[in-house]
Each structure stands twice: as structure tokens, then as C-alpha cells.
Amino acid sequence: MRSGSITLAAESLAVSQPAVSRLIADLEYHLQLKLFVRHANHIEPTVESKLLETQVNRFYIGLEKIEQQAQAISHLDYGHLRIVALPVLMDGFLPRVLADFHQDYPGVKIELESSNRNEIYDRIQSNQFDIGLSITANVKQHNVNTDLFRLQNAVCAVPVGHELSSCVHVAIKEIAKYPLITLMFGSPFRSEIDSIFSRLKINPNIVLEARTQQSICQLVDHGCGIAIVDEAVKYFINPDRIKLINIRPRISWEVVLLQPKDLTPSISQQRFVEYLYKYQ
Numbered sequence: 001m002r003s004g005s006i007t008l009a010a011e012s013l014a015v016s017q018p019a020v021s022r023l024i025a026d027l028e029y030h031l032q033l034k035l036f037v038r039h040a041n042h043i044e045p046t047v048e049s050k051l052l053e054t055q056v057n058r059f060y061i062g063l064e065k066i067e068q069q070a071q072a073i074s075h076l077d078y079g080h081l082r083i084v085a086l087p088v089l090m091d092g093f094l095p096r097v098l099a100d101f102h103q104d105y106p107g108v109k110i111e112l113e114s115s116n117r118n119e120i121y122d123r124i125q126s127n128q129f130d131i132g133l134s135i136t137a138n139v140k141q142h143n144v145n146t147d148l149f150r151l152q153n154a155v156c157a158v159p160v161g162h163e164l165s166s167c168v169h170v171a172i173k174e175i176a177k178y179p180l181i182t183l184m185f186g187s188p189f190r191s192e193i194d195s196i197f198s199r200l201k202i203n204p205n206i207v208l209e210a211r212t213q214q215s216i217c218q219l220v221d222h223g224c225g226i227a228i229v230d231e232a233v234k235y236f237i238n239p240d241r242i243k244l245i246n247i248r249p250r251i252s253w254e255v256v257l258l259q260p261k262d263l264t265p266s267i268s269q270q271r272f273v274e275y276l277y278k279y280q
Contacts, residue, residue, distance in 0.1 A: 083111065
């Protein structure tokens with residue numbers, strides 16, 4: 001089509017002239033189309049061959065676009081990631097991880113949702129989300145890969161200027177002497193704290209209950225009481241207004257990274273997990 005000559009076509013392909021003639025004849029036979037009109041010293045493409053050339057060129061352009069898209073996906077110019085986590089983690093360190101990841105890979109679309117522990121496990125197990133961050137569940141989940149992410153500690157949050165604010169650490173018995181703000185009854189965190197009070201035979205003075213630890217910290221900030229909270233609140237409190245005090249003996253639990261067991265992790269998922277561990 002480009003050379004107008006079988007001889008020149010053979011030279012450009014580094015094959016013999018009979019080989020090119022045979023390929024053309026085979027193609028015409030297979031397609032049942034007359035592609036070229038032979039003249040003494042050149043060949044002339046038919047209208048049908050020109051139409052076919054247009055379609056072939058479109059095909060190769062399509063292949064090039066597919067290759068470009070594949071390279072873009074492998075370089076994370078495109079991607080989709082779904083993340084679900086406990087509210088305290090979603091409000092805490094996760095925004096910092098997401099900000100760094102988004103700066104490096106702005107083409108990856110990310111969906112975020114906060115939920116309670118049991119729902120996080122259920123949503124990972126049903127493949128609704130790619131990554132989950134939660135605390136260890138007592139029930140065995142068969143379709144979830146569970147990896148220890150880090151140990152998280154409880155701390156006591158008090159207003160700056162409170163009589164406990166000068167303490168380096170504080171005992172549970174001492175905390176129970178003050179008006180206490182807690183999570184709603186039934187949450188895993190609340191259940192863990194309640195069981196500790198029960199073992200020590202302590203009746204805490206619970207004055208307020210809230211649904212999230214961020215709400216609890218806002219109540220502490222306004223002087224409504226003190227609270228036992230996850231240390232992750234340090235990422236969103238105002239340290240000029242709230243002091244976090246270590247608790248002795250230590251209260252800790254496992255934060256786990258959850259991923260669907262029956263799905264191969266995407267490139268964006270694998271890369272985001274790498275970013276998570278940078279902030280471990």
C-alpha cells in the first residue's frame with residue numbers, strides 16, 4: 001500500500017519478492033477480495049483494499065491505546081481503592097497517609113468509609129472494600145486475610161489545667177474518681193474498659209456517653225469530664241487544650257489490617273499498604 005511496488009515492499013520487509021506475492025495471493029483468497037491490480041511495473045490498490053487499510057489502521061491505533069492504558073494502570077495513573085476503618089483511625093492517622101498517597105498518585109480514586117468492628121469484617125469478607133483497619137475480632141473470619149498492623153494503647157484525656165494534667169501516667173483507680181466520658185454502651189472499646197473496671201471492682205462516675213472518640217475529646221475540651229480514649233486521638237486534638245496521659249497498667253489492643261482473601265490485591269492496594277506501614 002505504501003510502496004506501490006511488490007519489489008520495494010519485499011526490500012522493506014527483507015524477504016523475497018515471490019514471498020510477498022504469495023502472501024498477497026493467500027490474503028486475497030482468504031478474504032475473497034481483490035486487493036491489488038497488477039500493472040507492468042507497479043501494483044494499484046483497489047477501493048476495497050483502501051477500506052480494509054483504514055480498518056487495520058484503526059485496529060493498530062486501538063492496540064496502542066490499550067498498551068498506553070495498561071502502562072498508565074501499572075504506573076498508578078489510574079486506579080480505584082476502597083477503604084473502611086474504625087472512626088478513631090479514620091479521624092486520626094489515616095488522613096495523613098491518604099494525603100501522602102494522593103500527592104504521589106492523584107489518579108487513584110479512593111472511597112472512604114468508617115464503620116464499627118463487626119461491619120468492617122463483614123464488608124471485607126463480602127469484597128465490598130479492599131482494605132480494612134479494625135481491632136481484633138473474637139469470631140474467626142474465613143474469607144479475610146488478617147495481619148497485625150500495630151499495638152494501640154489507651155490514654156487518659158484531660159483538659160489542660162486539670163489536676164491530673166501534670167501527671168506522666170495515671171492509674172485506672174485514679175481516673176475513676178473523676179467525671180468520666182465514654183463511648184456508647186456496646187462498643188468494643190467501651191466493653192474493654194468496662195471489663196477492666198469490673199475486674200478491679202470499681203464503679204466509675206460516667207456522666208456522658210458519645211458515639212465517637214472525636215466527640216468525646218470535644219466534650220473533654222469543653223470541661224465536661226475526662227476520658228479513656230485511643231491514643232490515635234493525638235492526631236486530631238488540640239494539644240494546647242487537651243493533655244493525653246499514659247495509663248498504668250497499660251491498656252492495649254491489636255489493630256489489624258484486613259484484606260479479602262479470595263481476591264488478588266490490585267497494584268494500588270499493594271502500594272497503599274506500603275504507605276500504611278510507613279506510619280505504623
